[in-house]
Amino acid sequence: MRDWIRVLLNHHEQSLRRFPDQRLLVLFDVDDTFLDMRLALVSVLRAYDATHGSAWFGALDPVALDPFGRGIEDILVRCRVPADEQPRVLAWHQHERRCDEMIHLAHAPYRGLLELAGWLHRQPRTAVGINSARPEFLRQDTLRCLNSLAKASGLSFMDELAWFTPHGWQDDVCASKLAAIAQAQRRGDRVIALVDSNPALLGCLAAADHGDDMLLLHSADLVQLPTPAPRQERRATLTA
Numbered sequence: 001m002r003d004w005i006r007v008l009l010n011h012h013e014q015s016l017r018r019f020p021d022q023r024l025l026v027l028f029d030v031d032d033t034f035l036d037m038r039l040a041l042v043s044v045l046r047a048y049d050a051t052h053g054s055a056w057f058g059a060l061d062p063v064a065l066d067p068f069g070r071g072i073e074d075i076l077v078r079c080r081v082p083a084d085e086q087p088r089v090l091a092w093h094q095h096e097r098r099c100d101e102m103i104h105l106a107h108a109p110y111r112g113l114l115e116l117a118g119w120l121h122r123q124p125r126t127a128v129g130i131n132s133a134r135p136e137f138l139r140q141d142t143l144r145c146l147n148s149l150a151k152a153s154g155l156s157f158m159d160e161l162a163w164f165t166p167h168g169w170q171d172d173v174c175a176s177k178l179a180a181i182a183q184a185q186r187r188g189d190r191v192i193a194l195v196d197s198n199p200a201l202l203g204c205l206a207a208a209d210h211g212d213d214m215l216l217l218h219s220a221d222l223v224q225l226p227t228p229a230p231r232q233e234r235r236a237t238l239t240a
Helices: 004-018 037-052 072-078 086-096 100-110 113-121 136-153 173-186 199-207
Strands: 024-028 126-135 162-165 190-196 215-218 228-232 235-238
Touching (some): 004 113, 004 215, 024 113, 024 173, 037 086, 037 100, 072 086, 100 113, 100 136, 126 136, 173 190, 173 199, 199 215
Parallel strands (some): 024 126, 024 190, 126 162, 190 215
Antiparallel strands (some): 228 235
């Protein structure tokens, strides 16, 4: 596997030299980049079974679920939960999915990416933001979750550097993400990298042709790779 972290850090260092009067911005997707909500959803439902002595969700496969954790009602039908019990499961799901334990479980496959984002955020003239396919109405919940996870990394995701699709799940995600990049650059930031989980979307963004200014990275390539060492003499380095 190619060392995309080294590629990203080299690109960042070159961009500091190329754009000395601009703040550099690295944008991250959320789902399948920082969070896998399918794991959290299955854990919540199996916890319901364990607490209530039922056995509805033992065979539920996370891979078959929506990556955003949507469609809970359809899952209950598929798992043959009786109609009179479904409201109790839904109430359990609504309460438990906000717990910090569930957030950390959802982040588990991507442990290390927040540390990378935090390291970038601490570099000169560099900021980290969110460019998500999630709808705008999930903004505050999403930022709360990410900032809870990011505390140990010295990173805080700021409202003004977070973009979501404006109208809901049916939006054109590629158009929305392109608009976010354009807005950031109109404000004076230089978007130098986008980390995303959707290869088709990355292809769409590549076709928009931002030249060599913007590095497009698939999040799966960054999972479980080495994290950067502290900057020495203002140069980006890696651990051995």
